Amino acid sequence: MTRTVVVVGAGLAGGTAALTLRSKGFDGRVILVGDEKHPPYSRPPLSKQLIRGEFDIPRTHLRPAALWEKREVEFVLGRAVTEVDVAAHRVVLSDGEPIGYDALLLATGGRARVLPEQRPVDGVHVLRTIDDALAIREHVGPGKRLLLVGAGFVGAELAASAATLGTQVTALEATGVPLGRGLPAALGEIYGRMHAAHGVDIRVNSTVSEVVPGSGGVVTRLSDGAVFESDAVVVAIGLLPDLTLATAAGLAVDNGILVDEYCRTSGPDVFAAGDIANHPNPILAQRVRVEHWQNAQHQSAIAAHNIAATDSADHEMFAEVPWVWSDQYDINLQVTGRPLPTDEVVFRGDPESAEFSAMLLRDGVLMAAVGVNCADDVRVARAAIGLGLRPDRCALADTSTDLRELLHPDRKASHV
Numbered sequence: 001m002t003r004t005v006v007v008v009g010a011g012l013a014g015g016t017a018a019l020t021l022r023s024k025g026f027d028g029r030v031i032l033v034g035d036e037k038h039p040p041y042s043r044p045p046l047s048k049q050l051i052r053g054e055f056d057i058p059r060t061h062l063r064p065a066a067l068w069e070k071r072e073v074e075f076v077l078g079r080a081v082t083e084v085d086v087a088a089h090r091v092v093l094s095d096g097e098p099i100g101y102d103a104l105l106l107a108t109g110g111r112a113r114v115l116p117e118q119r120p121v122d123g124v125h126v127l128r129t130i131d132d133a134l135a136i137r138e139h140v141g142p143g144k145r146l147l148l149v150g151a152g153f154v155g156a157e158l159a160a161s162a163a164t165l166g167t168q169v170t171a172l173e174a175t176g177v178p179l180g181r182g183l184p185a186a187l188g189e190i191y192g193r194m195h196a197a198h199g200v201d202i203r204v205n206s207t208v209s210e211v212v213p214g215s216g217g218v219v220t221r222l223s224d225g226a227v228f229e230s231d232a233v234v235v236a237i238g239l240l241p242d243l244t245l246a247t248a249a250g251l252a253v254d255n256g257i258l259v260d261e262y263c264r265t266s267g268p269d270v271f272a273a274g275d276i277a278n279h280p281n282p283i284l285a286q287r288v289r290v291e292h293w294q295n296a297q298h299q300s301a302i303a304a305h306n307i308a309a310t311d312s313a314d315h316e317m318f319a320e321v322p323w324v325w326s327d328q329y330d331i332n333l334q335v336t337g338r339p340l341p342t343d344e345v346v347f348r349g350d351p352e353s354a355e356f357s358a359m360l361l362r363d364g365v366l367m368a369a370v371g372v373n374c375a376d377d378v379r380v381a382r383a384a385i386g387l388g389l390r391p392d393r394c395a396l397a398d399t400s401t402d403l404r405e406l407l408h409p410d411r412k413a414s415h416v
Contacts, residue, residue, distance in 0.1 A: 003028035005307055006091055006099055008081045008245070009107035010034025012042060012293060013274030013300035015062045017105050020304035022071045030073050031099060033091070035080035038130050039068065044293055046133040047157040048327060051140065052165060057130060084249040086267040102269065103307045106246060106257060107300060109275040110239040110291070115149065115208055123218040123232045124211055127154055128239075139232035142166035147220055147230035149208055151178035153326050155236035156191065160328035163198045170228055171195070172206040172220075174237075180204075181238075183335070186345045187358060187370055191328075198329060239291055241276045254278060256289040261317040263303035271307060273300040282319050283386035284338055292324040321385045323378070330354070334375055336382040337368025346396045348377060348403070357381075364390045366407070380404050 005021060007014045010032050018032045018040075032040070041060040049055035058064075068075065076093065083092040090100050112126035125136050139146055140162045148155045151173035162169045175181060177188030178195065192202050207223040217231040241256045252258040252266040256278030263271045263279070274296040278289040302318040309315055326333040331354065339360050349356030357377035360368040366389045369381035384407040395401045 003102040004100060005030050005103045005105065006101040007032045007105045007107060008084075008091065009105075009109055009274070009276075010036065010038075010040050010075070010077060011107065011109050011274070011296070012040065012062065013107035013109070013296040014105070015040025016297050017107060017273065017300040017304040017307075018068075018073045019063070019071060020301045021308050022073070024305055024308035026304075026308040028102070030071075031076060031101075032073055033076040033079065033081055033093070033099075035078070035094075036129060036131075037078045039063075039065065039075060039077065041130060042293070043128075046130065047127060047154055048161055050130070050133045051137050051158065051161045053137065060130065081245060084245050084270075086249050086251070086270060089269065104270045105300070105303055105307065106265070106270065106272040106276060107274045107296075108242045108245065109296075110241045112235070113237045113240055115211065115235055115237075118211060118235075121211055121213055121218060121233075123213075123230075125232060125234045127158060127234055127236060136232065136234055140165050140167045144168065144232075145217070145230040146170070147218070147228055147233045148172065148236055149220075149233060150174075150236035150238070151192075151195075151202060151204075152181060152236065152238065153179070153324070155234075156195065156328055157326055158234060158236060159195055159200050160198070163195070163200050164329065169199070170201045170203065170230065172208065172222070172228075173202065173204045174207055176204050178202060178204075180341060182341070183339055183370065184341055184343050184345050184360065186351070190351055190372075191333075194329070194331065239275060241289065243276070246272070246276075261319065262306050262315045263299060263318060264306070271303045273303040279318060282317075283321055285386075286338075288322070288338065290322050292322060294323050295320070321382050323382055332371075332373050332375065334371040334378040335368065336378050337385045339368035339370070343367060346393050348397055348399055349374070359391070359396050361391075361393075366391055377403055380407060384408060 018030050040062040045060050080094045081091045092098050112128040145168045146162050148171040151171045159169050159171050177185045178192045179188045209223045210221040218233045220228045243253050246257045257272040259272050259277045259279050275291045281288050299318050306315045323336045343360035346359045355373040357371045357374040371378035380403045
């Protein structure tokens with residue numbers, strides 16, 4: 001009897017899972033369901049190349065159409081799954097069509113957060129999809145005014161892209177520094193100065209109280225009484241995991257869908273991966289839900305491997321140190337580990353230059369690293385995170401000290 005795997009969510013995680021099933025020898029039906037009309041695509045270009053007009057839509061696609069056909073992946077696009085019946089092993093689409101499954105992978109990701117109690121206003125956007133990016137692209141360029149609410153990774157990337165195109169950009173950040181929710185203040189301040197040098201007006205400790213239509217676009221009022229007029233507003237304040245299906249189906253949820261180390265949920269034959277999956281990470285010794293490209297790609301591949309395996313003894317465990325990158329202007333930012341704003345920062349190199357790294361310690365233990373045009377340091381640090389190392393701070397800061405020998409004294413440097 002032919003087995004059927006249904007993958008709900010046609011993003012990076014869902015698309016990777018579908019292709020991995022085939023590469024692992026699964027010869028049954030693979031049905032990929034997505035509520036967008038687009039085939040699986042990569043989201044990182046949305047805030048960069050697509051906004052700047054450097055990519056057309058097909059260039060964001062994960063694979064060309066011919067490859068999906070060759071791999072016999074069935075697309076159900078533009079229709080959402082509205083119900084998961086775990087007991088019956090069946091999903092129901094928004095038009096009422098039922099689809100039975102032998103195994104189900106939930107890779108629904110999340111939805112962009114919006115301002116509390118914000119009613120729809122023309123010119124107010126979020127950035128999550130291709131269509132979002134195309135709508136925002138209409139509001140960038142010389143003579144245009146763009147207001148960003150949030151200066152995290154997405155907001156900072158969008159600010160850089162818009163400013164590069166000659167847009168007048170104002171960015172509002174609720175915390176005291178850009179990237180302040182995920183990185184220590186010393187690093188956020190560096191990025192704030194970088195954006196200011198490119199003409200971005202960053203306002204910190206700014207809380208929005210109201211966004212309303214204006215005579216020339218959109219009017220944004222802050223809690224301190226300040227008022228901003230702009231042609232458009234983009235709210236970039238994070239992601240909410242989309243738990244609607246999982247909750248209704250009775251799956252265990254807590255800041256995401258709870259999965260085990262094999263990507264299995266609490267429901268029989270139901271797996272989850274990507275932004276939505278809250279998984280145990282033995283390296284970090286904690287449960288984490290990671291909203292990064294690398295995690296979505298690698299975790300979904302493990303989930304697909306385990307679905308394809310005919311024997312549970314062949315299941316593989318997902319365990320990685322998180323890693324993410326962000327391109328802004330001519331700066332490549334890389335972050336590995338799980339940094340906290342309270343971490344101690346040890347700089348390697350001049351933090352006012354265009355090339356340095358920062359090792360982040362927590363109670364003296366290396367927990368994360370940040371690299372600015374310094375990918376090699378991040379790679380070496382990533383391999384050491386989770387080992388409980390307490391590196392000497394002076395040696396760590398000394399760029400003449402080989403970081404590989406300092407963090408991996410028992411390994412050959414060429415292997416790190």
